[in-house]
Amino acid sequence: MTDSLINPQDSIERQNEKLRIIAGALMQRVEQSVDAAGAAYAQFQRAALLEEEVRARTRDLERALDLLNESNARLAIANRETEAARSNLANAIETVQEGFALFNAADELVMCNSRFGMHMPDIRNQLQPGLGFAEYVRIVSSSGNLSLPECETPQIWAAQRLDRHKDASVIFNVRMSRDRWVQVSEHRTPDGGTVILQTDVTDIMRMERQERDRILDDQALLIRATLEHLRQGVCIFDQLGRLVGWNRRVGELLSIPIGRFTIGSSFETIYDQFRSEISLADDLADGEIEDWVRGTRRSGSLSFEIEHRSNRALAVFMQEMPDRGFVISFTDVTPERTAIRAISEANEMLELRVMERTLDLEDALAEAERANASKSRFVAAASHDLLQPLSAAKLYVASLDGEALDPQSHHSATMAASALQSVENILSALLDISKLDSGQANLHLSTVSLDRLLSQLRDELAPTAAAKGLDLRVLRTGADVQSDATYLRRILQNLMSNAIRYTNQGRVLVGARRLRNAVRVEVWDTGPGIAEEEQDLIFGEFQRLNATASAADGMGLGLAIVERACALLSHPLQLRSQVGRGTVFSVELPLAPRDRPQSATEMTTPESWPGDLQHRIVLLIENDKELRNALTLTMENWGLDVLPCQSEAEAQALLTDIDMAPDVIIADYQLDEGKSGLDAVTSIIQAFGPAPACIISANRSIELDLQCQERGLPLLLKPIDTDRLQRFLSGGDP
Incomplete structure (x- = not known):
């Protein structure tokens, strides 16, 4: 009702006037109403509420009108500012x-x-x-x-x-x-x-162009001056092959008057002036140069040499420039070529002299090799021939132990045994050095148990150490190493025996230190020590620091063998020593791979029998009469019954006659008529049944050692060690 009576477009005063008229009419109507007093009062209340609502609406309209007027004023100000800013921006960019x-x-x-x-x-x-x-x-x-x-x-x-x-x-x-x-x-x-x-x-570009032209002019003058100071002759051509620069040196080298060089001359014109006066080297065809200049075969640069008719050698270098032009330089290499020819002639003469000297040296070397081979053969043959009677002599002397001798005779026998042992040691050392020096030493790398090897050496050397009152200690180690069992035993045996020999009191300690992939075996002693200036000398042959020592104490060959064997096996050898405090020798050995087969030092005998030697039958096949007699005498003194034979045929016949199989077989490897003790043992076992057997020989080659291992036969080297022989006969490991 109110919305239709009041026009929002009217002014506030007009709207208030209308509301007063409406309120008066309403009040008059209420007063004139014939309804009950309660209805009239209700109408009055509604009129009062309506009036309050109208007043609230009127206040809201007044506030909205004020805000609208304020916003219109601000918008007008903003429009004026925007127009001013736009005008200012337009004016600014226009300036x-x-x-x-x-x-x-x-x-x-x-x-x-x-x-x-x-x-x-x-x-x-x-x-x-x-x-x-x-x-x-x-x-x-x-x-x-x-x-x-x-x-x-x-x-x-x-x-x-x-x-x-x-x-x-x-x-x-x-x-x-x-x-x-x-x-x-x-x-x-x-x-x-x-x-x-x-x-x-535009002005800047023109100034830069002028400056660039000036710089180019200055550079042209500088280049010109530089070219004139070069020792090489230089010609510069543009991309069309026209001459644009040169120096006087090029005319001197090519014997061309400098006046013939003019700006714009083509390469062909310049080339024709000296083409007939030169010859090309390096197998370069004349047409290749012109093809390069025309660009048909140009690939960056071209270099060659020419021979001028004035006996002048010139190195020519043609280089392409970025603008497709090119530069040619001529360098006088006449002195260098003359020197090269002189050196070549001298080299030819020197080569002739070297060839003559080489032939002389080859003859001398061949003679030395023949002499060395002859020496090695002589040493090997002499050692083998000497070991036979030496072994017999040792056995004869050893047989005297069971005899009732007077003190003087017993002393003489002991001294003889000691002398024979010294001779054996010297011969064995000479044979080893001969093999190592001649390069004939054969290696058989295998897995070697250090515990087993060191224990054997301890048992072997303990009596000698005890006789001198020394404390010999060998520490246990569970390491297996990769080496040649024979040479490794010789290395450690020499180091330990040397430590005992030169130590008068105290102890000798042998142990192994674990490294990352190796084991270092160390031999410590409390001996007198070795002076630093003497440490290199002790590895020479026949070098002994104690000059008063007897031959029984060694001839100074042990360390020489150790050094050569370590070098052959690639086992680093070290020495540390202090005078008055002792010496340490150490050998570094590589660890053996796991799951490897047993080495030679770990082989067991094929069969053992009771240790009682009484009346055991031993078949001995040995072609050397003296050694056969000595072995027979020695074993008979041990209570054995020996059947000595010179050959396999004699042994077969003897066993057939007595109709009895031997308890033990001992056979020499090298029998008469090229027969082998290995084959003899095999034949006898096949004919008369299995029996423990061993091979005796002065042959120390690795091939024989391998053959014995393959057949499961122990090998006893001559001169025969009676202790090892007795251990074998007793059923132990020799």
Whole structure:
């Protein structure tokens, strides 16, 4: 009701007047009503509430009107400020000396000043707000005032310009007609728009051109002066093969008057002036040079040598330049070539002399090798021939132990046994050194148990150490090493026996230190020590620091064998010593791979029998009479019954006659008529049944050792060690 009676467009005073009239009419109606008093009062209440609502609406309308008036006032102020700012911006960019244009994020032209496109009046009227950037680039590319290179079309230029527009910041120069230049700077705005500045840089470009021309002139003068000071002759040609520079030296080297060199002369013209006076070296064809100059076969550079008729050798180097021109340099190498020829002639003479001397040396070397081989054969043969009677002598002397001798005879027998042992040691050492020096030593690498080897050496050397009152200690180790069992035993035996020999009191300690992939065996003693200046001498042959020692104490060959054997096996050998405090020898051995087969030192005898030797039948096959008799006498003194035979045939016949199988077989390896003790043992076992057997020999080759291992036969080397022989006969490990 109220919404239809009051017009919001009326003024506040008009609306209040209408409301007062309405309120009066309502009050009059209430007073004139014939209804009950309660209904009249209700009508009055509704009229009062309506009046309060009308007043609240009136206040809201007044506040809204005030806000609207205030907003209109602020908007008017903002419009005035915007127009002022736009006017100021337009005035500002108009005052800029460069051409200015602003594109929005949609690449549409927003505004530009009058200088934008000032060098292109034919398109200036097309640069209006709303113009797209791509259309702007097309219009510029089609302008007649844009000066493009001969090889570049408006379409290519437009495509390149649009590609540059992708970058956030671009600066480049554009050449215009009438030799004018405009620098274009294009930058991206934070909201994705683009600002373009066009600056006339014609004056700067002309100054740079003038400066560049001046610099080029100065450089030309500098290059000219430089060329004149070169020892090489130089010619410079442009990309068309025309002469543009040279120096006087080139005329001197080619014997051409300098006046014949003129700017613009072709290469062919210059070349024809000296072509007939030179000869090409290095198998270079005449046509290859011209092909290179024309560019048909040019590949960077070309170098060769020429011989001038004036006996001058020239090195020629032709190098291509970046502009497709090329430079030719001529270098006089006559002294070098003369020197090379002289050196070549001297070398030929020297080669002849060296060849003659080489032939002489070869003859001397062959003679030395023959002598060395002869010495080695002699040592081997002599050692073998001496070991036979030596073994017999030792056995004869050993047989005297069971005899009732007077003290003087017993002493003489003991001294004889000691002397024979010394002879055996010397012969064995000489034989080992001969093999090591001649390169005939054969190696058999296998897994060797250090515990087993060191325990054997301890048992062997303990009596000698005890006789001197020394404490010999060998520490246990669970290491297995990779080495040659025979040579490793000899190395450690020599080191331990040397330590005992030269230590008068105290102890000798042998142990092994674990390394990453190796074991270092160390032999410590408390002897007198070795002076530093003598430490290199002790590894020589027949070198003994104690000059008063007897031959029974060794001839100074032990360490010589140790050094050679360690070098052969590639086992590093070290020595540390202090005078008065003792010496340490150490040998580094590689650890053996796991799961390897048993080595030679770990082989067991094929069969054992009771240790009682009484009346055991031993078949002895030995072709040397004296050694056969000595062995027979020795074993009979032990209570054995010996059947001595010279050959396999004699042994077969004897066993057949007595119709009895032997308990033990001992056979020499090398029998008469080329027969082998290995074959003899095999034949007898096949004919008369199995029996423990061993081979005796002076042959120390690895081949024999391997053959005995394959057949499971122990090998006793001559001179025969009676202790080892007795251990074998008792069923133990020899």
